Amino acid sequence: MSETTTQNLSKLERATLGGGCFWCLEAVYQQIQGVQSVVSGYAGGARPNPSYESVCTGATGHAEIVDVYFDQQIISFRDLLEVFFVIHDPTTLNYQGNDHGTQYRSVIFTHSDIQNTIAHEVVKELEESRIYANPVVTEIDAAPVIYPAEDYHQDYFRQHPGQGYCMAVVAPKLAKFRAKFKALISNSFT
Template sequence: MNESDDKNQPQLERATLGGGCFWCLEAVYQQISGVKSVVSGYAGGAQPKPSYEAVCTGATGHAEIVDVLFDPQIVSFRDLLEIFFVIHDPTTLNYQGNDHGTQYRSVIFTHSEEQANIAHEVVAELEQSQIYSSPVVTQIVTAPTIFPAEDYHQNYFQQHPNQGYCMAVVAPKLAKFRAKFKALIAPQYS
């Protein structure tokens, strides 16, 4: 590749978000224009190379997350956060719906000072708007090591749309996203 080709390549950024089960977040973020990849995984715990079984106990300290690679020329980090705060409840500490434990906490793992500033701004705006009757408990912390989840968790909703949890929990969150953020849906999902 020559130098001029390199200048034409988009500078991609990462967003790492935890808001309950990673299957829900993954299904939504995969449908956004400008998102290049979404990997379900674990972050924020002490155990090296955590497994799903270990994370589910809550003892590892990891959160279920999605690691999103995106083109900020197409979709902004702020857009990704606005979606994040619509598709999960940021006011519940360590649970989403029937999923309970620290692995389901609401957390934004930031990859730059700019992302941290934007995350704090968005949370402050939410608090000021009083859209929620309870305080936002979303953690905003510097991104630690990200561990991809096992292969069977990747593209879960796409592969298992008729599975009970997917129909009862993932599909409604996806529908909520699609209704509110039509302009951000990638053409292949329109």
């Protein structure tokens, strides 16, 4: 990122979420009003500077995540979490659909005590509402070092909408989001 971009992002709130393949989450969060930037990356593992190939082995302990920079005057952290819990299955341990491994785990990496409190409240509300047949297994941890994924993973769905995985997995998740959260979609995507 350029210095100007980094300075602009420092004025925003940051949410770091993992819920399966980062291409899916990135495609959704890019369309939400108030979201200024979405960066696909890796977090929660022990090895510094992991590569996609090493993360895919499961040996690094990293999860595929998206780093979402947002304007809290427009969209709240709670709203971002409500989207998060609709666009992935938070009841499956270490997999989403056909993607298996700890890199696909459901995780919220919090950047403040307030985010930690909100994340725990939302999970508790989900559990109490019993909308899922199984318990929510989403991890909630303080944000560790976050590593951006390689350039070819950034903005993936927009650049490759006809790619097989994008058509079979990303597009349906995006359609589900767009159907349920019409009020949150940025004008540039309506």
